[in-house]
Amino acid sequence: MKKQNAILIFLFCATLFFISFIYGYKMMGPKINKDPLIIEDDIIDDDLEILKEEERISPNVFIEKKTYYKECNHNITKLNELDEKIVNMTEKQYREYMKDNFPNIKIISFSTNRIVLREEKEHLCPNHYIIGESEGKIAIYGIDERGEKVLRRIFKDYPITLLKEIDQNKLKDGIRVDSEEELSDVLENFIS
Incomplete structure (x- = not known):
């Protein structure tokens, strides 16, 4: 008996679904096929313009x-x-x-x-240093954003006259180093 009731309920629901589907199709069918740009008299609306909003820079960029x-x-x-x-x-x-x-x-x-x-x-980046001389003493120069040498430190206790002539000439020309570690190593050779 329960099995027969379940089959009847299923058939009733399937029939109801099928009837509502046909009814919905008949009501909406003519509206689905209509082109939105065609007006009742088949005239195209030339004044209709689709505007696309241009992307703009956000404050969180x-x-x-x-x-x-x-x-x-x-x-x-x-x-x-x-x-x-x-x-x-x-x-x-x-x-x-x-x-x-x-x-x-x-x-x-x-x-x-x-x-x-x-x-x-065209110049060196600010991550470089130049070991040179200033006022006859060993000095460290940094590089600014414009590529200019900027005096960072003068070692007042280390005049270049105490160094060999080759080292004096290197310091006058400037020795470029690429990191703080390399700066420490090169300075150690001149100062020790």
Whole structure:
């Protein structure tokens, strides 16, 4: 008996589903086939324009600047701070802004959340040091962003006149070192 009731319920549900499917198809069928651009009299609406919102730079954008230093072949990547002037600029506006204000910087990639820039410089990167002389003493110079030597320290107790002539000439020309470890090693040779 239970089996027979289950079969009757199943047949009733299947019939109800089939009837509702046919009824829905008959009601919606004519509306599905209609083209939205065709008006009742088969006239195309020429004034209809689809506007695409242009992507704009968000206030949360990451600006990544990759700088290549030709003299030492180093790449340094920095995250730049957001310039409030560029918020809400489109890509085209931003490219014009960069072309007018920073012509030597190239835009590698652009999205609303991340901009990658590249710049090439002809000098050493700031990760280098130069051991030289200042006021007749051994001195350490750093390199600034413009490639200029910046005096960092003078060893007042170590005049270069106490060194061999070859070493004096090297210091006058400047000895380039590429890391703090190398700086320590070279200084140890002159100071010890």
